[in-house]
Amino acid sequence: MRKFSDDCRANDSKQACYRKLENMRCEWRPLKTFWTGSTYLGTWNGFGMSGYGIYTYANGAVYEGEFEDNMFHGEGVLKYPNGTSVRGIWVKGVLLKPSSTTVFADGLMFREHDWQYCEKQDRRFSIEYVHKLQPAGMTFLSADGPPREIPEGFYDCSDGFFDPKSNTVYDYNDLSKAIRVPDMTMRDWIMKNCRTSGQLKPLGPQPQLYEEWVNPIYDYVHPTPPPELFTERDFDDVPSSTRNLPPSTINMSAIRFS
Known part of the structure; x- marks a missing residue:
């Protein structure tokens, strides 16, 4: 034209x-x-x-x-x-x-600033907002639900498999098809945070992912226990004839307490 x-x-x-x-x-x-x-x-x-x-x-x-x-x-x-x-x-x-x-494909909306997705405070994937947290052993290992089998030496970075040797992200279904080449900052982030081969099973608790909590200090003030109302000595002057009577029939005014 x-x-x-x-x-x-x-x-x-x-x-x-x-x-x-x-x-x-x-x-x-x-x-x-x-x-x-x-x-x-x-x-x-x-x-x-x-x-x-x-x-x-x-x-x-x-x-x-x-x-x-x-x-x-x-x-x-x-x-x-x-x-x-x-x-x-x-x-x-x-x-x-x-x-x-x-x-993103799972419905998650990206925020450029103050984005708390998958941070220490809340590490849920978007799919877990919908399907809720699963019991131990069934938790989601990726944002796409069932985890993919990762080729040896590669990393799953959500849009493809990353090969650190060639510094290239390849298509999930065709490892000969390059998708992108991340910069060094992104490369380091992928290798630090993304799953790699041999990590299909849950890793268990990861202390490095938790916040540094300080145990609360409780300063309890224990109240003084109330004094005993009656002791054995208090009943020394109680006539023996009244000791086995029901309390309601005892004339308490006639008893002297020390």
């Missing part, structure tokens, strides 16, 4: 040509497949993809929303093959972070 239509004449300035094309109506066109393997289904104008459409990448990621001049521009949502979606407002292909919302 030509960048500019025949409505822009050779002697028109670039700015004048753009003004003419901006006033053109967007029209719906059939599915177009690009040489990269990506496809687009939606509206076009003289600039290219403009208006509303669905752009599908060769790796399966899909953007659905508004376009302008062949770029994401306006409201839209980008969905990744692993189920994660990013919704927000785009300006010339750039996502405005204050407007964006990231939701």
Whole structure:
């Protein structure tokens, strides 16, 4: 498709040509497949993809929303093959972070600041918010429910298997397919926090994951026990004839207490 239509004449300035094309109506066109393997289904104008459409990448990621001049521009949502979606407002292909919302496949919403997910205070996965905590021996070892079998030497980092030797995250179903290359900070975090091969069974209590609690100090003030009302000595002056009588029949005023 030509960048500019025949409505822009050779002697028109670039700015004048753009003004003419901006006033053109967007029209719906059939599915177009690009040489990269990506496809687009939606509206076009003289600039290219403009208006509303669905752009599908060769790796399966899909953007659905508004376009302008062949770029994401306006409201839209980008969905990744692993189920994660990013919704927000785009300006010339750039996502405005204050407007964006990231939701993972299990429904967990990401927070950039003060995110307490899987922290020491509450180490539950999102799936455990829904299905509750399971009894000992049945607890979830990953956010996806039943744990995957991890290849020897790899780490499960939720979107694929990480190989520290090549510093690459590979697809769960195809270890020859690279997904991403984490930086050194992310690499260290994966190797410190993610499960690796041979850890399919529960590890049991991990003291390093707990908060440092200080046992409370109780300063009890024990009250003085009340004195005994009667002692054996108190009954020395009680006539022997009355000792075995019911208490209600004894004349207590006639008894002298020391």
